[in-house]
Amino acid sequence: MEQPGTPDFDYYPCDHKINHVEYTSHALTLIWSDQRTSQYHACWLADNDAGSAVTNTLTREREIDFVDMPGDIGIQQASVSDDGTLNIAWTADWPESRFLPGWLRAHDYSNDPMPDDGLRQATTWNINDLTEPPTTDGTEILRDDDVLEAWLDNLAQYGLARLANVAPDDGMVADVVRRIGPIRPTNFGFTYDVKTKANPDSNAYTDMALDSHTDLATREYQPGLQFLHCLKNSTTGGAGTMVDGFKVAEDIRVENPGVFEILSTWDWTFTNRARETDYRWVTPLIILDRDGQLSELRMTAFLRGPLAMPFDRTEKAYAAYHYLVEKIREPQYRLRFDYRPGDLVAYDNRRILHGREAFSSGEGERWLQGCYSERDELRSRLRILARNRRAAIIGTK
Numbered sequence: 001m002e003q004p005g006t007p008d009f010d011y012y013p014c015d016h017k018i019n020h021v022e023y024t025s026h027a028l029t030l031i032w033s034d035q036r037t038s039q040y041h042a043c044w045l046a047d048n049d050a051g052s053a054v055t056n057t058l059t060r061e062r063e064i065d066f067v068d069m070p071g072d073i074g075i076q077q078a079s080v081s082d083d084g085t086l087n088i089a090w091t092a093d094w095p096e097s098r099f100l101p102g103w104l105r106a107h108d109y110s111n112d113p114m115p116d117d118g119l120r121q122a123t124t125w126n127i128n129d130l131t132e133p134p135t136t137d138g139t140e141i142l143r144d145d146d147v148l149e150a151w152l153d154n155l156a157q158y159g160l161a162r163l164a165n166v167a168p169d170d171g172m173v174a175d176v177v178r179r180i181g182p183i184r185p186t187n188f189g190f191t192y193d194v195k196t197k198a199n200p201d202s203n204a205y206t207d208m209a210l211d212s213h214t215d216l217a218t219r220e221y222q223p224g225l226q227f228l229h230c231l232k233n234s235t236t237g238g239a240g241t242m243v244d245g246f247k248v249a250e251d252i253r254v255e256n257p258g259v260f261e262i263l264s265t266w267d268w269t270f271t272n273r274a275r276e277t278d279y280r281w282v283t284p285l286i287i288l289d290r291d292g293q294l295s296e297l298r299m300t301a302f303l304r305g306p307l308a309m310p311f312d313r314t315e316k317a318y319a320a321y322h323y324l325v326e327k328i329r330e331p332q333y334r335l336r337f338d339y340r341p342g343d344l345v346a347y348d349n350r351r352i353l354h355g356r357e358a359f360s361s362g363e364g365e366r367w368l369q370g371c372y373s374e375r376d377e378l379r380s381r382l383r384i385l386a387r388n389r390r391a392a393i394i395g396t397k
Ligand SMILES: [Fe+2]
Pocket: 204, 213, 214, 215, 354
């Protein structure tokens, strides 16, 4: 008999066999060949059945919601076939289910820690940890998935990753980013050219220094990723700077919890000043997730709008802001590097604060081309690259 499907398109090596099954009508316990124990509820198993009664076998999306199954669904009998498949017959009038052991093992929610998707966790840094952006040779970036994965792995971990030797061609940054996923267009275009312009609609398009900042803090959803590809640079000055905002925030949290509390809960306003658009957003400068972990920084001094805060909080808010900016400016956090033609620098715009030193536009030429994308696209591409590796392993077994 063919192996059961899974409610997705991934590959699940069955490295462990089910040695023993125990069950009641409500729950089921598996004891694996390595003695690990996994427990699953009957409702969860019924809900995640990859068979055609529940899941569309072409799209692998759920076709029947759990609430539309028989209300009294429970386990009547559970057993393991010779090929290792778990079979469940239900107490209600409902087709029997079959589960692939590798899938069950990968989605075991009864153990601590909960199953994760295998992506790298953030490693925060200052210049004692990183003296230059983690760099991968990008000569083969459009063709070689190993190069792509090495680059993206650094980006997920450090929030900053550079490719060297990417052909310095107009439009190349878009081709490279499409290897990850869709580009996010903005009012600055699908891609944008960072060079001095006669009528600049951003400080970026001048030769002035740019203090450490995130881009587009004015948006409800601040872009997750930014890419800058250096096509030409024969000017003097203009070194790039990067600060790990998560590292700065972590340190403030330890050194001054009161300031951290203000920075992560009191709202500031960001507004853009473009002639044809009027984006605004109100947000704390440090954004935490529901577990209190760092999720995002919003930090664009040149797009801060007038603060609208209760009168008795305003001076405290400015003092906290002052503390944050002084901290960001400490040299220990500021990674400094030169843009060479062919360099393509990627960073997490919701974590890393980028900037540049002033450059001399009177001599030579400087042309960076940039675009945005999202953290979602990075995570999706890393999962697919890992999935392809699992498929290759299974294919050679
Ligand atoms: Fe910027």
